[in-house]
Amino acid sequence: MTVTGPLAGLRVVELAGIGPCPFAGMMLADMGADVIRIERRPDPAAPNPYPVLGTRFDVMARGRRSLALDLKTPRAVALLLDLVAQADALVEGFRPGVMERLGLGPDACLARNPKLVYGRVTGWGQDGPLAHAAGHDLNYVALSGMLHPLGDADRPPAPPLNLVGDFGGGGMMLAFGVVCAMLEARTSGRGQVVDAAMTDGAALLGAMMYGMRAHGSWTGQRGANLLDGGAPFYATYACADGKFIAVGAIEPQFYARLLALAGASDPAFDAQWRQAAWPDLKEKFAALFATRTQADWCALLEGTDACFAPVLDMDEAPRHPHNTARGTFVDVAGVTQPAPAPRFSRTPGQAGSPPGGPGQDAAAILADWGWDAAAIATLRRDNIV
Numbered sequence: 001m002t003v004t005g006p007l008a009g010l011r012v013v014e015l016a017g018i019g020p021c022p023f024a025g026m027m028l029a030d031m032g033a034d035v036i037r038i039e040r041r042p043d044p045a046a047p048n049p050y051p052v053l054g055t056r057f058d059v060m061a062r063g064r065r066s067l068a069l070d071l072k073t074p075r076a077v078a079l080l081l082d083l084v085a086q087a088d089a090l091v092e093g094f095r096p097g098v099m100e101r102l103g104l105g106p107d108a109c110l111a112r113n114p115k116l117v118y119g120r121v122t123g124w125g126q127d128g129p130l131a132h133a134a135g136h137d138l139n140y141v142a143l144s145g146m147l148h149p150l151g152d153a154d155r156p157p158a159p160p161l162n163l164v165g166d167f168g169g170g171g172m173m174l175a176f177g178v179v180c181a182m183l184e185a186r187t188s189g190r191g192q193v194v195d196a197a198m199t200d201g202a203a204l205l206g207a208m209m210y211g212m213r214a215h216g217s218w219t220g221q222r223g224a225n226l227l228d229g230g231a232p233f234y235a236t237y238a239c240a241d242g243k244f245i246a247v248g249a250i251e252p253q254f255y256a257r258l259l260a261l262a263g264a265s266d267p268a269f270d271a272q273w274r275q276a277a278w279p280d281l282k283e284k285f286a287a288l289f290a291t292r293t294q295a296d297w298c299a300l301l302e303g304t305d306a307c308f309a310p311v312l313d314m315d316e317a318p319r320h321p322h323n324t325a326r327g328t329f330v331d332v333a334g335v336t337q338p339a340p341a342p343r344f345s346r347t348p349g350q351a352g353s354p355p356g357g358p359g360q361d362a363a364a365i366l367a368d369w370g371w372d373a374a375a376i377a378t379l380r381r382d383n384i385v
Contacts, residue, residue, distance in 0.1 A: 067385060079385070123198045234247070330352050
């Protein structure tokens with residue numbers, strides 16, 4: 001496969017893990033970087049809470065080759081430092097201090113390669129009172145202030161899958177930070193450490209809401225605001241067949257179009273911006289949308305300026321005509337998955353091959369990165385790779 005992405009020619013070492021670090025590695029590889037995954041030597045007896053890992057269904061591991069090393073052995077650490085010496089970036093997602101204890105912290109790596117960008121992603125960040133505590137996406141989003149507004153007013157906050165912390169606030173911020181630092185290193189000749197914390201990233205994703213809160217146009221009450229389901233014109237509704245639709249007709253002209261096409265003739269609907277009327281209007285919209293099936297509403301509203309879309313599940317979304325026309329989803333080895341994004345007119349990214357077993361690419365990686373056949377044979381004989 002010819003590499004065409006905008007990051008073609010860049011080399012990245014990824015310390016394999018779960019969550020945001022492999023997501024960032026996928027993004028970099030999708031855009032053409034040569035990302036080498038350093039994986040642990042497999043232990044068949046160890047429990048595996050993530051059975052998708054190491055299979056063709058591990059979408060976030062696509063497009064990278066694998067080298068399995070036991071980083072508790074000095075020769076494996078030395079081999080990894082030799083790779084770091086040739087890399088543009090390293091990304092890792094361990095707790096603070098783990099890489100330093102392995103002899104692979106920023107000081108050791110930058111000593112071998114002063115131009116290296118050392119990307120680190122954690123939940124709480126590299127410092128602060130909680131830096132060394134365990135946690136997961138939900139905990140980090142909770143601390144950022146961005147979990148509290150999610151969900152219905154009469155229920156606890158709803159977990160946003162792991163999109164806000166792991167992937168949006170963590171993986172994407174790491175990938176963005178690494179690319180920024182690699183760009184800067186081209187002019188300065190110096191690498192640096194990128195500290196991507198999911199609490200920081202999730203808070204940044206809430207920049208608009210924090211501005212609205214300071215302005216006074218966002219209340220502290222869940223389910224009572226413009227974008228949290230409180231507004232009747234920005235919400236989801238059940239249809240006659242039990243499926244759902246989403247309406248987002250915020251601007252007056254779009255709201256008027258929604259009312260006209262949906263046949264909402266009750267004068268009460270004219271009170272779009274009277275917040276006291278929102279609960280009543282939500283009930284009226286709910287009753288209206290429950291009179292037809294999702295397909296009926298799609299036939300009436302989809303493609304118009306009513307700001308409408310059906311709520312699709314993960315089986316339906318890849319088959320929708322718009323997603324099909326744009327190639328939003330691709331098939332890799334029989335696994336339907338999202339295509340690389342964003343899109344480039346001249347140097348498009350591409351979804352790489354599915355992952356294989358840990359370490360299966362050792363010989364090819366080392367040959368591409370400068371080891372000769374005899375050296376590779378020695379490393380394999382001594383069970384280093």
